[in-house]
Amino acid sequence: MRRIVLHDTRTGGLQPLEPRDPGRVGIYACGPTVYGRIHVGNARPFVVFSLLKRFLAHEGYAVTFVANVTDVNDKIYDAARAGGVPSERLAREMTAAYVADTDALGLGRPDAEPLASETIEQIVALIATLIERGHAYAAEGDVYFDVRSYSPYGELSHRDVEQMDQGEGVDGASRKRDPLDFALWKAQKEGEDTAWDAPWGRGRPGWHIECSAMAEALLGVGFDIHGGGSDLVFPHHENEAAQTAAARGAPLARLWVHNGMVRLEGEKMAKSVGNIFLLHEALAAHGRDALIAYFCAGHYRQPIAYSAERLEGAARSVARIREAARRLAAGPSPAELAPLREAFFAALAEDFNTPRALAAVFDWVREANRRDEPTGDADLREMLGVLALEGLLDADAEGPDEAARELLARREAARVARDFATADRLRDELASLGWEVRDGAAGPALVPRG
């Protein structure tokens, strides 16, 4: 097996991937909090860790990829109240929209997508263990983690304990023994329409404990890769790591891998800033191939700009590969091109360097095009398969135009909203343009009508 290294936030350097169970890799990546449609920035960890799974599977590992859905959270209560709908309904609808939006990326689903609301039993048990071991305390129906009881606290985010702010504001401030402490359980408040029973009172879990419990339930303690956006390092991941280590006496994960933010005009893309490009809009405008190529053109750890220039560049890359594919023949590739294939996989083995891997793809395409006879496409198919772009090689894969893609996105949105009359009308409109909608495991796709 090829030696694979990844950047680990805890140690601050490149670390070899040495799985807990030889030959098997468990990945947990923090998924969305479902209170609105997801934006391109939210999609980045989904893309990065889905592609990392493909690469590791190519290298011979049996990979289990878990991406949770945070469906119990203050943001959901706030958005539901503002919209005048029950929080449970908002969370359910936005979970369905998230699944539809990410399906359209054509990367398949993660192996497990646990919901916080379905993991309450494990969450309550984990909090009880923390109380028993002296790392947490109940106060008027809330439960807080006692940060100073766990001396390695800060080891993931490398922050000085005195400089930390849990971001919980005045909420619970009077019940905390120390301002550094953070909530594991919150007593039900006026206007919160979901709650569960627990030994210390009726309420609901804090965000951080949800992930500790969901990750352990599906992957056990000490799994291989914990991923997520770099904005989650503190406090979310610091707190996840502290909770599990304090309760179990063993680390939650071996490697902590963080992706950079998607930036619009230099600012982090976030709902609170208002500079959002919703994923389903981006997919309708650019198509999934260009969007995947756009993500691959940036190293996962670096921030990437979301700009017309970058997306046009990605569309050109995709067109170049499609164009080159027309001159290839099906079958094995010549040995002279093998070093370029090797360069592709070596780049991915070294901290999952997709821009360098893509450069190897273009070198391969250039060399193949220089040859007199048609070149066998096997190498290119293998490389593109890891990046989920193998569809570019299929004959006449010109793909639907922008109008058709937009109709598909609108039909998807109508379907998720259970407006089946509109969904059917849009399907008929697509049929009149020559496209048939096929709902597959990887989401809806447009295929030319026969």
Ligand SMILES: [Zn+2]
């Ligand atoms: Zn999380």
